[in-house]
Amino acid sequence: MKINCLALDHTILPIEMRERIAFTREDAVQFLSQFRDRYQIEDVLLLSTCNRTELYILAKNSHVGFGILDEILANWQEERNFRVPIRCAAIHPHKVAVKRLLRVTAGLESQILGESEILGQVRVAKDLSDEAGVAGKVILRLWERALRCGKRVRSETHLGDGALSVAYGALRIAKKIHGSLAGLSFGIIGAGEIAELVLKNLDGIEGKKLFILNRSPERAELLAARFRGEAGSLDQLSDTISKCDVVICSTGSQSPIIKENELTANLADRSRSLLLVDLGLPRDIEPGCGNLPQVFLHNLDDLARLIEENLEERRNAIPEALEVVDHEAHRFELWLNGLRTEPALLALRNAMKDACHFELELVKDELDHETYERLRVLLHRLVKRVLHKPTEDIRSHGEELEPRFLERLESLFQLEDRGESEESS
Amino acid sequence: MVGDSKESTTMGRWILGTTSLHLIALVLRGVQVGACPVASQWEAFSLLAWCIAVLQMILVKISSDRSTLIYIFSMVFLLQIASTSFSLGMAEGPEGVIDSLKSVHAFSALVGVAGIAIAGVHGVLWIMLRNSIKNGRFGYLFQRLSSLEELSRLNRLSTGIAAAALTLTLSTSLFLNRPFYELLNPEAAVTLVLWLIFGLLALIPRQTGSVLVIRAWLSLIGFCGVIFIIGWIAIHGFHKQ
Numbered sequence: 001m002k003i004n005c006l007a008l009d010h011t012i013l014p015i016e017m018r019e020r021i022a023f024t025r026e027d028a029v030q031f032l033s034q035f036r037d038r039y040q041i042e043d044v045l046l047l048s049t050c051n052r053t054e055l056y057i058l059a060k061n062s063h064v065g066f067g068i069l070d071e072i073l074a075n076w077q078e079e080r081n082f083r084v085p086i087r088c089a090a091i092h093p094h095k096v097a098v099k100r101l102l103r104v105t106a107g108l109e110s111q112i113l114g115e116s117e118i119l120g121q122v123r124v125a126k127d128l129s130d131e132a133g134v135a136g137k138v139i140l141r142l143w144e145r146a147l148r149c150g151k152r153v154r155s156e157t158h159l160g161d162g163a164l165s166v167a168y169g170a171l172r173i174a175k176k177i178h179g180s181l182a183g184l185s186f187g188i189i190g191a192g193e194i195a196e197l198v199l200k201n202l203d204g205i206e207g208k209k210l211f212i213l214n215r216s217p218e219r220a221e222l223l224a225a226r227f228r229g230e231a232g233s234l235d236q237l238s239d240t241i242s243k244c245d246v247v248i249c250s251t252g253s254q255s256p257i258i259k260e261n262e263l264t265a266n267l268a269d270r271s272r273s274l275l276l277v278d279l280g281l282p283r284d285i286e287p288g289c290g291n292l293p294q295v296f297l298h299n300l301d302d303l304a305r306l307i308e309e310n311l312e313e314r315r316n317a318i319p320e321a322l323e324v325v326d327h328e329a330h331r332f333e334l335w336l337n338g339l340r341t342e343p344a345l346l347a348l349r350n351a352m353k354d355a356c357h358f359e360l361e362l363v364k365d366e367l368d369h370e371t372y373e374r375l376r377v378l379l380h381r382l383v384k385r386v387l388h389k390p391t392e393d394i395r396s397h398g399e400e401l402e403p404r405f406l407e408r409l410e411s412l413f414q415l416e417d418r419g420e421s422e423e424s425s
Numbered sequence: 426m427v428g429d430s431k432e433s434t435t436m437g438r439w440i441l442g443t444t445s446l447h448l449i450a451l452v453l454r455g456v457q458v459g460a461c462p463v464a465s466q467w468e469a470f471s472l473l474a475w476c477i478a479v480l481q482m483i484l485v486k487i488s489s490d491r492s493t494l495i496y497i498f499s500m501v502f503l504l505q506i507a508s509t510s511f512s513l514g515m516a517e518g519p520e521g522v523i524d525s526l527k528s529v530h531a532f533s534a535l536v537g538v539a540g541i542a543i544a545g546v547h548g549v550l551w552i553m554l555r556n557s558i559k560n561g562r563f564g565y566l567f568q569r570l571s572s573l574e575e576l577s578r579l580n581r582l583s584t585g586i587a588a589a590a591l592t593l594t595l596s597t598s599l600f601l602n603r604p605f606y607e608l609l610n611p612e613a614a615v616t617l618v619l620w621l622i623f624g625l626l627a628l629i630p631r632q633t634g635s636v637l638v639i640r641a642w643l644s645l646i647g648f649c650g651v652i653f654i655i656g657w658i659a660i661h662g663f664h665k666q
Contacts, residue, residue, distance in 0.1 A: 177558060179573075306561075
């Protein structure tokens with residue numbers, strides 16, 4: 001059993017291409033649902049965020065896994081009209097794939113090193129697999145390890161220190177333009193996880209006005225009630241923009257919702273600055289909006305560049321974070337090896353039972369029925385007693401077994417043939 | 426306050442100490458000549474340097490923004506170096522004594538030029554910071570400067586000071602009974618144009634959060650005018666000195 005992954009992130013693709021491969025929730029579930037029937041795979045995890053689309057699968061072996069991922073990549077390239085510069089660089093073998101998910105969750109692969117939004121996004125990835133019915137035992141275990149790794153890295157190292165999220169970056173630019181955030185009007189377009197994070201960052205600002213717009217006003221109303229703002233639908237977008245000093249967009253829209261010509265007309269009589277921050281992928285704001293003299297437009301790549309300047313402390317924490325990743329990856333590998341212990345233990349128990357049964361059958365004719373039964377029970381108990389302690393030990397320390405222990409066990413007791421025959425029966 | 430507070434306090438003390446010493450030197454020279462110490466163009470540069478330093482300190486006091494100190498004080502340093510270097514070769518003594526009215530005229534003109542220079546520097550920095558934010562370049566200027574709004578406010582304040590001081594300069598010139606053709610003197614003509622520009626800028630109210638580039642560009646033109654005036658005075662001396 002090998003885990004392979006197809007990873008397309010900001011290091012390989014620019015934002016224009018990443019937005020073509022971003023999945024909506026519905027698309028993701030639909031895409032994952034095909035794995036059972038088409039590839040007979042039950043362990044799949046799809047992580048689709050603004051900076052990455054990564055697919056983890058558990059295949060029989062690496063050859064099969066590579067084949068499937070290569071086929072999927074080829075399909076995506078054709079359907080979504082993009083090209084990966086070096087194709088093989090996007091598909092990773094087992095060990096790299098396992099570590100990659102841990103590194104991603106720890107924030108080591110994030111555009112903004114150590115950012116914490118990825119933890120929530122990895123959690124969502126498991127929900128998608130659950131919904132599509134492909135949250136198998138192994139991928140689930142890897143997902144748990146990844147989350148554990150992410151939490152450990154943030155609590156045991158300095159990788160997550162300081163506020164360096166895209167939301168923080170957006171507010172830093174707003175501060176550079178307006179001097180202070182107090183008393184400004186903020187328009188939050190979209191009511192998803194990122195919007196919520198932005199609102200949390202805005203929470204302490206005095207005298208601010210908040211306008212939260214969303215396609216479905218219900219969710220906007222929930223956030224507005226929580227963060228003391230005004231809620232509305234996207235129909236009020238133009239009005240809101242004209243009232244705001246800072247507009248932060250993070251919708252799941254597939255096409256820009258703020259268009260250059262509409263904005264030009266909207267801001268015709270305005271000399272006051274307007275900061276537009278596009279945290280959406282695909283982008284929510286037409287790039288041409290930034291050409292207006294009073295508009296400052298920034299997208300995810302700009303914010304990543306800004307935050308890059310303040311990453312020294314986080315960079316220093318990378319070696320420690322990598323140690324945590326290595327440790328968690330090792331524990332996962334041990335667990336994966338441990339998965340083989342159960343069939344081996346069952347085969348060993350059956351082998352001993354069969355040996356006892358064989359010996360007992362040889363002397364059956366010399367025994368009366370009562371003695372035979374007593375001996376049968378006795379031998380059965382003996383097998384249980386002899387194997388009880390070793391079985392318990394192997395089970396409880398399954399993750400720490402030597403890599404070749406099971407092979408030796410199988411060869412000593414000639415269990416390989418037995419295992420195969422039991423599997424086939 | 427922008428910048429580390431301990432470092433800022435130390436720097437503030439140095440600047441205050443230096444400016445106070447400079448003031449003592451200027452007062453002593455004033456007592457010696459019995460008027461505003463602008464007997465030669467090089468002395469005038471020293472007074473101009475002091476005016477710029479003091480005006481900037483006042484602005485810092487008002488705004489608590491120290492992020493532009495380095496740029497303004499670089500200019501002050503250059504002016505003072507030029508003044509000191511060229512004054513050394515000159516004869517000691519009150520060779521160019523001027524009366525009180527001329528003193529007010531000269532002093533207010535220097536304050537006006539200082540105001541324009543400071544407005545110009547803030548205008549240039551505003552343009553550079555704006556371009557830096559607009560183009561997503563978050564380098565040195567982005568990290569060091571306070572904000573567009575603060576730079577704009579400082580620009581507006583220094584514009585007001587420059588306009589008021591130059592108005593006083595022109596008013597006093599009316600009482601000096603100078604012939605009209607003196608206005609055709611390049612340095613006087615440029616000053617007049619700058620007074621018009623900065624007077625206009627001072628009269629137009631600035632909207633909070635405004636990012637109108639025209640104000641900054643006009644400040645930049647003012648700064649170029651100041652460079653021209655300084656250069657002209659350095660080469661030709663004051664008009665009718």
